[in-house]
Amino acid sequence: MAKIKIPYSTKLLEVDIPDHNLAAILESKAHAYRAEGSQEEIVNRALDHPIGSASLEELVRGRKNMVIITSDHTRPVPSKVTMPILLKRIRKVNPDIDIKILIATGFHRPDTREEMIHKFGQEIADHEVIINHMSEDEDSVVRVGTLPSGGELWLNKLAMEMELLISEGFIEPHFFAGFSGGRKSVLPGVASAKTVMANHCSEFIASEYARTGVIHNNPIHKDMLYAARQAKLAFILNVVIDSEKNIIRAFAGDSELAHTEGCKFVMELASVKAVKADIAITSNGGYPLDQNVYQSVKGMTAAEAVCKEGGVIIMVSACNDGHGGQSFYDNMANAKSPGEVLNRVMKTGRTETIPDQWEFQILARILKKHTVILVSDMCDPEMIKKMHMQHAFTFDDALKKAFEIKGADANITVIPDGVGVVVK
Template sequence: MDFKIPYGRAGLEFALPDAQVLATLTSKANQFEPDKGQQDLVDQALANPIDSPGLSELAKGKDNVVIICSDHTRPVPSKFMIPPMLEQIRKGNSDANIKLLIATGFHRPSTEAEMIEKFGEEVVKNEKLIMHRSTNDEDMVDYGTLPSGGKLILNHHAVEADLLIAEGFIEPHFFAGYSGGRKSVLPGVASKETVLANHCGEFIAHPNARTGIIEGNPMHKDMVYAAEKAGLAFILNVAINEDKEIINAFAGDFKAAHKQGTDFVAELAGVEAVPADIAITTNGGYPLDQNIYQAVKGMTAAEATCKDGGVIIIAAECSDGHGGEAFYNTFLEAESIKEIRDEIASRDRTETVPDQWESQILARILDRFEVIMITAAPKKMVEDMYMHKAESMDEAIKMAESLLANDKPEITVIPDGVGVIVQK
């Protein structure tokens, strides 16, 4: 069987013996054929908002308008989304002061080149872009307490807006259930302290903090509360296929529009697990596979279909390396995976450290499986994090066979690990 899977910008091609491949788990989003083009889908959503007045109507009399925008780590097709949002706002109030607040969450700031690639040169040149930095206390406003007990501290540009709106995309998310909607606020424009409280070890370990689950998810509850307190009035979220093309769009009330979006994505993304000795996965290619930190998401899809003691192979370019100093150092400095898991489990909600959530999930995976990365990240870095590095799929398969002591292991392939909800 011949495969081409997402990897960086170019993709990765390889072949596997037919007899060993049990299944290929793919989202139906890749076969979904929308009845309109990308721009028309966005325009249609804006023209037919869900449980909300239109954006131009909301903008009337609102002088200070803030659009929360996704950052460089998200494949949101903002070039199709931001211009019509700006047009609608200015139709309602031609004098509105509009700011694009880049929701970096806990990520590094985006570069100008990344912003131009994402929004287009015209938007970057002519609009006011503000980079959220979660560690800049002077940019924050204390808004009380989250349902979980953590402090709710948000970027002042967001909470001081007369009209706060957000763009984003909806995909399965490995602990928030789905991306999009309320996540633009928390973690998007929240302080470091608030992100740490929400991403605590207790919540990450919760059985409902998993891909495709919102009901009973404690992280989601905090996120919705934060969005309400911030006054998030309107969202434009899209669903995309493996080519990062818009296949549907949802605009309006942040809860109602997000719900319609997650229902749509759930229908397409749900796949049944097919347990195998080896699970091959990806993190969806660029920009989602820029670092090891992000690549943990793709590993969770394989986690749901790999047999205990099996091998996960993930193809993730990771041109930016590990993606988080604290994340990397957690593994570099630990004597064992058990030490990492025990240390995180011992911490109270108020004692969460940066990148702990990613460390916790990767340690959970490594406790049950061997992980081989096909990656551009340095070999030492990968091995410091208790994983193996391979230069090609052929090498990865041979390595997996050696680890399993089995020269004909059964294989399940997940071409896009962040695009599916693997159901056991």
């Protein structure tokens, strides 16, 4: 019996898979990567050697004000490590600069006070100016151009008015932008709702290039790059983390060049060869990415890449924060089938995208070909069932159901962290 640890909320579930069923365990090499130095040393080393850019210190010298964009509560960016370093280095050369921290909520809900404390630590939460971007507040955004796709580009007014704009984030495989990090802090991070929806249209989501680990010819990435340039995103600090959410590498400098280098590194670590199976088991990497069903679709796409058509995907995800988007839930729950959802979405024009459409489009795509069993003892089972998935309180129950569907001899591929791999 193979014993495999799978992230679930803030812990690890140890699951048993019969040896004769197990086809493969697919994991990013990031889990075994041995970092050189402490997290602080790694970050400072990257800032000391910026890629394609002047140093952070040179950029802030003589400036009156600036904005630092950071990720929201759904992303495991280790801001307790990175933000103090950024603030210290900035204020060492410019003690009087006005710094505002802007949380890139994108289309998500605002961060709560408690989430800010958890993310930044008490000191920063108490003494820095931290602002949630509100994508649906039309008074807080300004139009700055037209995206290559034709959509209107509206960005956070505060970010556009400040003398200097930089961002922090992390790089991991992303299920339709190719990779997270870099330009994503601007679009969707601090863009208006209408801009996010134009960028996330059904045509782009359906593109063969809008896939995990793919940037070349990716129409979504192309829009995002344009948005970052228009925002004059001058500098980024992007980190790569392991399964324990610890920093193993950092990349700093030009928003495009430093991000590209980071993506190359992640691709080297995260690429795994697909091993097709009747049953695919995965997770969303635990907290904070498995707080809701909306985010959990990301991990499901890794399982989709290895699951045979008609197979079963077992998704281990806490979903303690519910579905994660009312439009996402309603469009799944109110449809008779995933096929109905897909048919309706593909008839929706680029400028007619509705909230959360991209997420229920991808979930419907997965559900049209596979049975999904979501494992959680932290959410409402009826919510899961109404979204055309099966529910199990325990992993053992889910595996039992999967064997009932595919047979006792079904082969199994396990991807312990579905958001951490690029399946080739």
